[in-house]
Amino acid sequence: xxxxxxxxxxxxxxxxxxxxxxxxxxxxxxxxxxxxxxxxxxxxxxxxxxxxxxxxxxxxxxxxxxxxxxxxxxxxxxxxxxxxxxxxxxxxxxxxxxxxxxxxxxxxxxxxxxxxxxxxxxxxxxxxxxxxxxxxxxxxxxxxxxxxxxxxxxxxxxxxxxxxxxxxxxxxxxxxxxxxxxxxxxxxxxxxxxxxxxxxxxxxxxxxxxxxxxxxxxxxxxxxxxxxxxxxxxxxxxxxxxxxxxxxxxxxxxxxxxxxxxxxxxxxxxxxxxxxxxxxxxxxxxxxxxxxxxxxxxxxxxxxxxxxxxxxxxxxxxxxxxxxxxxxxxxxxxxxxxxxxxxxxxxxxxxxxxxxxxxxxxxx
Amino acid sequence: xxxxxxxxxxxxxxxxxxxxxxxxxxxxxxxxxxxxxxxxxxxxxxxxxxxxxxxxxxxxxxxxxxxxxxxxxxxxxxxxxxxxxxxxxxxxxxxxxxxxxxxxxxxxxxxxxxxxxxxxxxxxxxxxxxxxxxxxxxxxxxxxxxxxxxxxxxxxxxxxxxxxxxxxxxxxxxxxxxxxxxxxxxxxxxxxxxxxxxxxxxxxxxxxxxxxxxxxxxxxxxxxxxxxxxxxxxxxxxxxxxxxxxxxxxxxxxxxxxxxxxxxxxxxxxxxxxxxxxxxxxxxxxxxxxxxxxxxxxxxxxxxxxxxxxxxxxxxxxxxxxxxxxxxxxxxxxxxxxxxxxxxxxxxxxxxxxxxxxxxxxxx
Numbered sequence: 001x002x003x004x005x006x007x008x009x010x011x012x013x014x015x016x017x018x019x020x021x022x023x024x025x026x027x028x029x030x031x032x033x034x035x036x037x038x039x040x041x042x043x044x045x046x047x048x049x050x051x052x053x054x055x056x057x058x059x060x061x062x063x064x065x066x067x068x069x070x071x072x073x074x075x076x077x078x079x080x081x082x083x084x085x086x087x088x089x090x091x092x093x094x095x096x097x098x099x100x101x102x103x104x105x106x107x108x109x110x111x112x113x114x115x116x117x118x119x120x121x122x123x124x125x126x127x128x129x130x131x132x133x134x135x136x137x138x139x140x141x142x143x144x145x146x147x148x149x150x151x152x153x154x155x156x157x158x159x160x161x162x163x164x165x166x167x168x169x170x171x172x173x174x175x176x177x178x179x180x181x182x183x184x185x186x187x188x189x190x191x192x193x194x195x196x197x198x199x200x201x202x203x204x205x206x207x208x209x210x211x212x213x214x215x216x217x218x219x220x221x222x223x224x225x226x227x228x229x230x231x232x233x234x235x236x237x238x239x240x241x242x243x244x245x246x247x248x249x250x251x252x253x254x255x256x257x258x259x260x261x262x263x264x265x266x267x268x269x270x271x272x273x274x275x276x277x278x279x280x281x282x283x284x285x286x287x288x289x290x291x292x293x294x295x296x297x298x299x300x301x302x303x304x305x306x307x308x309x310x311x312x313x314x315x316x317x318x319x320x321x322x323x324x325x326x327x328x329x330x331x332x333x334x335x336x337x338x339x340x341x342x343x344x345x346x347x348x349x350x351x352x353x354x355x356x357x358x359x360x361x362x363x364x
Numbered sequence: 365x366x367x368x369x370x371x372x373x374x375x376x377x378x379x380x381x382x383x384x385x386x387x388x389x390x391x392x393x394x395x396x397x398x399x400x401x402x403x404x405x406x407x408x409x410x411x412x413x414x415x416x417x418x419x420x421x422x423x424x425x426x427x428x429x430x431x432x433x434x435x436x437x438x439x440x441x442x443x444x445x446x447x448x449x450x451x452x453x454x455x456x457x458x459x460x461x462x463x464x465x466x467x468x469x470x471x472x473x474x475x476x477x478x479x480x481x482x483x484x485x486x487x488x489x490x491x492x493x494x495x496x497x498x499x500x501x502x503x504x505x506x507x508x509x510x511x512x513x514x515x516x517x518x519x520x521x522x523x524x525x526x527x528x529x530x531x532x533x534x535x536x537x538x539x540x541x542x543x544x545x546x547x548x549x550x551x552x553x554x555x556x557x558x559x560x561x562x563x564x565x566x567x568x569x570x571x572x573x574x575x576x577x578x579x580x581x582x583x584x585x586x587x588x589x590x591x592x593x594x595x596x597x598x599x600x601x602x603x604x605x606x607x608x609x610x611x612x613x614x615x616x617x618x619x620x621x622x623x624x625x626x627x628x629x630x631x632x633x634x635x636x637x638x639x640x641x642x643x644x645x646x647x648x649x650x651x652x653x654x655x656x657x658x659x660x661x662x663x664x665x666x667x668x669x670x671x672x673x674x675x676x677x678x679x680x681x682x683x684x685x686x687x688x689x690x691x692x693x694x695x696x697x698x699x700x701x702x703x704x705x706x707x708x709x710x711x712x713x714x715x716x717x718x719x720x721x722x723x724x725x726x727x728x
Contacts (some may be wrong), residue, residue: 049605
């Protein structure tokens with residue numbers, strides 16, 4: 001590891017340990033050549049890569065059920081111009097299997113203190129009744145046919161009064177939480193693994209966390225239910241961050257005429273193998289400015305795969321737009337489709353930024 | 365009020381009382397002709413309008429600093445097809461001034477119970493020191509020049525250990541919270557007014573809420589700081605929901621040839637006075653499908669003002685797109701620009717939905 005650090009291969013990821021980002025990081029950088037360092041916020045990961053204290057950063061970008069991670073998008077928008085050099089170098093897909101983790105009722109009864117009388121009686125009541133609750137959410141006017149959860153609890157969870165997790169997890173486990181934990185109080189914390197840590201410190205046993213199985217193991221907790229996410233195939237996409245100058249070195253090198261020229265041309269024909277992320281702002285006073293910007297990509301046959309809008313941070317009701325498209329930017333002046341489109345984009349928008357090109361990974 | 369209810373003018377809004385949505389509702393429907401009813405979720409507002417138990421619904425759609433309300437977007441996406449008839453009939457802009465509300469330190473000392481010893485000593489310590497903390501956030505690598513909050517607390521807030529609010533409020537008050545309440549634990553609750561209710565029940569006085577001044581008044585709390593939002597001119601846009609059949613009646617009537625024909629033509633020339641919301645899905649297997657869809661709007665000279673993307677809910681990594689544009693749909697077969705564009709859009713997308721046209725309001 002020290003060798004890795006000396007060689008400068010430091011990967012900063014959104015921690016703490018056992019977070020989904022940690023798992024994604026291990027999937028990509030899980031060998032001895034990288035020194036892997038947890039950071040406390042997505043912001044810290046961006047800052048570490050920008051400052052050069054890490055060569056790589058790994059941050060969550062988008063969940064298949066819940067949409068983009070707004071905090072990451074806002075850091076790419078970079079209203080404060082703190083990360084001018086950050087680009088995406090790669091993407092990582094990680095299947096997400098949420099678990100409900102905590103203490104089993106019998107164990108909770110054993111460890112509960114005398115001062116925790118209400119919890120204790122609650123736990124006793126649980127032990128007298130069926131091991132699991134019904135799993136049928138009550139139909140309401142709002143949800144006449146509530147979605148049935150995909151799994152049942154492995155153990156009784158009637159003693160659970162508090163559930164801790166990252167806000168994104170609530171949206172991903174709606175059916176299970178509605179069916180089994182509607183009355184429990186939800187507490188937002190900074191990560192799913194932090195949630196497991198908090199639950200491990202609760203001696204009354206009435207708290208649970210929505211987190212990974214790995215987090216349960218690391219914190220000595222029981223898995224009370226496994227795979228509680230609504231959608232089968234739920235996965236999260238992570239981005240590997242680099243400094244622009246480090247990546248452009250590669251791009252320039254690989255497009256040098258005579259060395260990799262033919263390869264570069266081959267890549268151009270294989271636009272479907274690469275993706276790029278671009279942000280831009282338009283003059284809101286000019287009608288059609290957004291449509292004109294998007295028309296540039298169409299003109300050059302670049303297939304847009306997603307569009308996102310965030311407040312620009314500059315003035316109220318001003319936006320920064322993000323497009324992701326198939327294809328990649330090549331070395332300066334290389335004349336690839338993305339390069340030409342970016343040049344043209346620059347003439348119709350107020351500002352724009354190339355935020356990286358990378359090889360497309362499969363989604364599952 | 366009963367007369368209003370008999371006449372069928374029932375407005376469902378996202379409650380509870382004193383919520384920002386309540387204030388927006390009063391701004392638009394604040395006379396005797398409407399019976400105003402709080403609902404517990406945005407979902408419930410959609411359901412009440414769809415079911416016809418309310419003639420109008422008011423929901424938050426977008427904040428100038430924080431972006432769209434994702435939950436509202438997802439209800440418009442309507443993956444479960446529960447709200448096929450919901451359209452937007454009007455928009456309301458409301459300036460948002462967040463306050464930190466709770467109990468002043470002296471008062472908290474007075475009301476704190478003997479059993480709350482740690483809180484009590486904390487409060488005493490506060491009284492011995494300066495009335496406010498510094499307001500200077502510590503520069504870090506992440507934020508070398510942290511934004512300075514726009515206001516100072518009106519009273520000491522050093523006794524505050526817990527802050528409750530709606531998740532959107534954290535993003536809107538970053539500078540103040542970072543400068544003055546970095547160590548306080550943040551608790552997400554369903555609304556800013558619910559946060560104030562919770563704080564009112566905390567006899568130790570160490571809790572505060574980020575909410576409106578009105579919520580402080582209704583709950584007998586002190587305003588500890590006023591206008592703590594980051595951006596001057598922070599405002600939220602709300603949508604008034606109707607059933608499509610109720611709105612289309614109007615549109616058809618006003619476009620009847622010979623009666624309102626000239627007026628309708630005049631409106632067409634005044635596209636800048638109206639906005640429309642449209643959602644659509646594309647075939648993700650078809651390259652360029654998204655660009656083709658957007659090109660339709662450009663072709664007909666329709667100015668896109670925003671674009672949003674949300675997971676479609678149908679399959680992982682499938683999206684529903686939302687565009688907002690200047691102009692309005694008129695009666696069926698009326699041949700307005702928006703009508704023609706929608707017909708054409710239908711030929712390039714997988715599905716689309718007109719989600720309403722309404723008169724543009726000013727932003728401040």
